Amino acid sequence: MGFGGYLKEAIHAARFPTPTHFARTVGMDPSVVLRWISEEQRPTIRSIERIAPALGRSINELVVAAYPDRIGGPAPQPPPAHxxxxxxxxxxxxxxxxxxxxxxxxxxxxxxxxxxxxxxxxxxxxx
Known part of the structure; x- marks a missing residue:
């Protein structure tokens, strides 16, 4: 799973009804979040710092998910679902x-x- 899928699941897990709702809550343009989900672009570190608290995730966890190629490992996978x-x-x-x-x-x-x-x-x- 790439960052787009990871982010989509994180948004849903944080109980935001839509990615647009999430974007507005964190003060971002919805088109930016949608570009991350479609994997047209990746978030900056500053953006990650901004969205991590709203998702209930650590900054490090989001950096690893967004930039696995730069830190030498695969993106974190969510635990297996029940x-x-x-x-x-x-x-x-x-x-x-x-x-x-x-x-x-x-x-x-x-x-x-x-x-x-x-x-x-x-x-x-x-x-």
Missing amino acids: PLVHDLALMLADDSPIPAADRQALATVLDRMIDPYRKVLRRRRSA
Whole structure:
């Protein structure tokens, strides 16, 4: 996975609804973030310093992801996902056969169940 995929997953994991939302939150032009995701360009170190806290990631982690060729190693890979992650992604997708009202109810219940753990996970990731 390149930096674009890594960044897209990090934005989603940080609970931003869209990359544009993330860009506006960190005070950047959305087109810049979209160029990073499409891998047309890589972020500067100054940009990495700016976005790392919002993503709950360390500056070093983002530098390694953005510039693996310059530090002599591959980009960090996210830990393997639990098998339920794939099932939930299919169930909650826009093209899921599950009725929209049921998908929304499932998303609401899951969101409420995991919400207490989000702060704990953010602290652990940024440490």
